[in-house]
Amino acid sequence: MAVSVAIESPLQDEVKGLVEALDAHLLPLAPAQFHFGLNIEEMTGSDTTVFVARNDASQAIGxxxxxxxxxDAGLRTGEVKRMFTAPAVRGQRVGSALLAAICDCARALGIERLVLETGVGEGLAAAIRLYQNHGFTECGAVLDYPDSGYSRFFEKKLSA
Structure with missing residues (x-):
């Protein structure tokens, strides 16, 4: 399966559907106060770039x-947010293509360090492997996230 990744608006029904599916996946993994995902309106902010992966039929799959x-911490910092791959295409490197595009964009913007917060537990094991395979290393709490036991934090230093 060929996958294309492009910067797109989150205000599309297909993208909204992916956000809803992600939220449904995350809901049982932690209490509500420990969910930190951006909503659609927040994703339209000038500080946020949204990437959509599409298959050969132009369907949004990630x-x-x-x-x-x-x-932050003396470096211009970017945060990876809202990573999600449709269940039907998991294991087909869609997440890897998305994360590579995010890293490339961050470098182009002059971002020196990427951070992310993700949950804990078996429901996020594949996501954690993805981040580790892309050079992210586990670290302490980042930005203004609480160190609650419901989150794991990762960072990656970017070269120019």
Whole structure:
């Protein structure tokens, strides 16, 4: 399956559907106060770039976002948000294509460090492997997230 990844608006029904599916997947994994995903309106902000993966039939099959959070820990920092791959195409490297596009865009914007927050548990094991396979390493709490036991944090330093 060929996959294309492009920057797109989150205001499309297909993208909204992916966000809803992601939220449904995450809902049982942690109490509501420990869900930190951006909503559709927040995804339209000027500090956020949304990436959509599409298959040969132009169907939206994956989603990811890059939020430019500015300086943090002495480096210009970006946050990886809303990573999701439709269950029917998991294992076909859609998440990898999305994450590579996010990293490339971050470099082009001059972002020096990427961070992310994700949940814990078996329901997110594949996501954690994806981040580790792309050079992210586990770290302490990032940005203003609480260190609650419901989150794991990762970072990756980017080269120019």
């Amino acid at each position: 989603l990811g976002a890059l939020k430019d959070v500015g300086p």
